Amino acid sequence: MTLLMFVVTALLGVVVGILSGMFGIGGGTVMIPLLHLLLRQPILTSTATSLFVIAPTAASGTFRHIRQGSVDVRAAVVIGLAGALACTVGSLVSDMLPGIAVAGLAACVILYSAVSIVRRPVDGPLGEEGAAPPSRFAAGRLRLLLCAALGLVAGLVAGIVGVGGGFVIVPVGIAYLGFSFKEASGTSLLAIALIAVPGTVAHALLGHVWYLGGLALMIGSIPGAYLGARLVDRMPERAARLAFAGLLALSACLVVFNELSGS
16 A cells, blocks of 8 residues: 555545544445445455455544433443454454355445434434334343344344444434434444444454555545444434435445455
């Protein structure tokens, strides 16, 4: 990697970080196409390097969200710990799958999440139009079990696809855990920071991580995530959801296109 490309990658990392902090995603849905198409890395290397960048990026955005009071720490820890276990399994599974299978799985899950978050009403009690009741971090055994199940699904997909799992956590958090978009984003980021660690270690041991490219992205994404968390606090709920859904739809298309064009 030349010095110019390193600087350009770091600047692109700022964009990734802003999107991460705003929408509660680790940034993998943006980083994978970036690494695969622009930097010409294999899809497996792209997913592994994405996970390598996600943990510190998510931690940066989480810090700001906590200051804004938009993180359910208990739910995030349960989701994150369950997801961390599943992410390790997913990372090992990804080593056995062809790149097009990984890309196809990523696109399907991301598109489903995009549709779900657009169709879900902004307000309304459970049973009326399918929305969960507004809740200021309500507790309960059933709710924690749902958090654990959500973490397992998000972690498994995260390990295979190389994303933090926010595109699963945010829509489900809004639909069934009673979060506003901002609360779902903040809680998702904390969970993602936990989920990404074991997957990163597994990919590193398998020799999948491109450290130089990951470092360049990290230099920009860490401050970018902090800024993004500040920006989303000023966005209307509906506008934030629509922007998030649009980002997911674009990312899904790019993941498949990149794999088809680069294979």
